[in-house]
Amino acid sequence: ARAQSSVTIYGTVDAGVQRTTHVANDATQITRRDNNKLGFRGVEDLGSGLKALFQLEIRYDPDTGALENNTRPLFQGQSRVGLQGNFGTLRLGRGLTAFQESVMAFEPWSGLPNVAGYQTNLQVAGYTSDPLSPAGNSANRFSNAVFYNTPVWNGFQVNATVATKEANGGPAVIGKGTTTAPQYAANANASNNPYSVSATYTNGPFAAMLAAERNAVEAKIWSVAASFKPIPDLKLMASFQRQDQSHTQFINTDTDAWVLGANWTVGVGKVLLGYGQKKPDGVLKTKQASVGYEYSLSPRTYLYLDLSHKRTPFVVTARSDVTQKHYALGVHHNF
Amino acid sequence: ARAQSSVTIYGTVDAGVQRTTHVANDATQITRRDNNKLGFRGVEDLGSGLKALFQLEIRYDPDTGALENNTRPLFQGQSRVGLQGNFGTLRLGRGLTAFQESVMAFEPWSGLPNVAGYQTNLQVAGYTSDPLSPAGNSANRFSNAVFYNTPVWNGFQVNATVATKEANGGPAVIGKGTTTAPQYAANANASNNPYSVSATYTNGPFAAMLAAERNAVEAKIWSVAASFKPIPDLKLMASFQRQDQSHTQFINTDTDAWVLGANWTVGVGKVLLGYGQKKPDGVLKTKQASVGYEYSLSPRTYLYLDLSHKRTPFVVTARSDVTQKHYALGVHHNF
């Protein structure tokens, strides 16, 4: 009861009509463009500049009302508790890694996990932050982790996430092993502590980022990115990333990807533009061009329209590619 | 944080002691009479008569604390987002169909899904709105749907729900096929877009409804119903419905059902009375008589007592029937 005033309920409901060609289910669907959230968070002032923080975030599919993928943790979005003070912010639990959280500011769809956006498929190049958690789990979070963010010094901040090696009930990863003797057995411990670090810098209209991460099966990814606002209503952005899967793959171990983008505010509307390529070593390139439009009905609610055109191998090892088209029309509401 | 004031938490906890004879588990049970809910909803005023709406509703079994059936979606009750204005209300997501929502006003237990009530077994005659969703899912909702309600014109309103054909992980429906070649395979798309429409009319003490629906395996149901209040404390109601399962069944394709009922407010008490019959083509009739009493402790809380007597085939294809008796005693609390 004493705590009632300290809990904030927040969330997002985003639903629309979408269609993507050349996918397993290419029918017109009611589905989401953004993550749908229902969260609970609070801040307690402990005095002397010290604060206690917690955040618990449910994620769900609005079209069926189910948890994302039916299988994800209740608080898939995050579950963290920690302290904030002059030393920065220190939290324990589950959440976005430093790498994944930092790259979003340099992606024209702000990291929204949809086909028109670039984060899932191109910007992180199919990399997963969490390969040893149950199948269907999210690909950009660490469970069992410590999260640290430094204070911001003259526009400069460093963020670090380190996870324990503890097993989390994941499936076997065959890797360089065999079906009967996989490189990582089911419910395996990590072979090394997963970590994720990023450094960000902001100076007026200019921002830049450098980030690197290693997951529980020792795949590595690094990224460099920058953005610039020539006028306040226009943000231009670019990122480059390289993934190294040589710990679990004999061939096609490296993947390079780059993304260019722009966000242009015009009255109550915002135009999103992006172009990017992904080049896995020895596999066909993926090339994607997307355009989006967000029409604000209020600071909390907008309508959106996305169109995307992607040239991509139909199966990742295939020698031929297809043209995948995507459209989305819907409503996005924050509460 | 800016949204805190816009989220309303609401719900229902209903638990009591019940027993039903001639069912799989005919022991005395602690269970629910009404749906148990914990919901989150909000309305944002966008100006010019336009509003953004969302609603997320958890449903659970109070006796074990589990989600209904252990398998239903987290937001089984509904998960919808949309806009409301002069044009009516338009929402996307998952919720009660227009048919299912409209018939409840003409059922003496107000559509409460319990043995004494008439909706599940008689009024919709065993029909399910959602046959291609996972087993155990609710029988009166569409997922992946668009929901539209017109404004009310002189007491008259039209409601429509249309779902996409997209697959939702459901079990196979053998139908007119065979075990090895079912009419609908597991995780099948709908063979046609499911839809549900209703028209309702209210004029002082009189109300009436006409509704029709077709589900994902093309079973059809329609209903006509009316209610009348000779005095403000007494509501009389009647409904008739016909189901057509000829798309998936060779025999026993049609089912007729009718229900008569009354709600009579006496001081802080309310008496519920009902009688109805269901006649599947070529199968024994089901005849049900129920009486209930609700004693209000406050506008939000009441105690209830139900007694029901049903003559019904023990197995639906059987040539003999049994007399099923049911009693319930419990407490219903809204928050």
Add this chain to the structure above:
Amino acid sequence: ARAQSSVTIYGTVDAGVQRTTHVANDATQITRRDNNKLGFRGVEDLGSGLKALFQLEIRYDPDTGALENNTRPLFQGQSRVGLQGNFGTLRLGRGLTAFQESVMAFEPWSGLPNVAGYQTNLQVAGYTSDPLSPAGNSANRFSNAVFYNTPVWNGFQVNATVATKEANGGPAVIGKGTTTAPQYAANANASNNPYSVSATYTNGPFAAMLAAERNAVEAKIWSVAASFKPIPDLKLMASFQRQDQSHTQFINTDTDAWVLGANWTVGVGKVLLGYGQKKPDGVLKTKQASVGYEYSLSPRTYLYLDLSHKRTPFVVTARSDVTQKHYALGVHHNF
């Protein structure tokens, strides 16, 4: 909407670094020391001293954001509704049994379910209140139950919990049967109504308790406990309990256990001390010594450190024992 003011959101987030040796996963882990909760509760004043009460409590693992054990009910903590008045408190649903709720006040870790504490392994001696619910379900609650607490008379209170026999989808219990003919089949009814009773007495610095319980497979446990505060900042406590599993076991049917403990408040810190033994009939003894320290940052937030040393059979039937060591360091935050 009318109910908004009556819902209180409350909870606990507790996460830290722990290690326990000689267990299946003896790596350093990020995990919890206390139960993590997110709850919703309300009280409605019905007039004349009568109140309606409800409480719904989610329990989760903060390190992964999942429900406890991935399999527990959504409202694992409790889901209850009821009335409170001059007659006491009467509730229906799922919650801690009278036995389990009363013994916690006499355990130096206040019943926190962690390795340093004494409740799970020693105080209730491995007994489970809920053997016929799904595997992984909690061991100290009844589902499908009626909960009654008398008013407090001169420091004296009686609490009783009685559950129905209804089946709840649990696994088979072989007991005195065989694999093919288990004593309790899968999804069996209880062979007798589970019950739990406790009587508590408080008089200034002195408190005492007597409690007994029988579960769905007719295991029985009773306990006697007392505490004394020689000075306000120091609480000394002792408990003894005996379990009888002769209904389902031919041998090793009785288990005795005792626990001594102290809580000592020193400034903003609290020292926890405990020592206890468990002696199953015909099996090696378990002996445990633990020390803990809680450092308060505010009335809602503290840091903790636990150290524990346990001599215990590695496998319960083994003739040799191991020394299990445990440490925990973390933060506990109420909201």
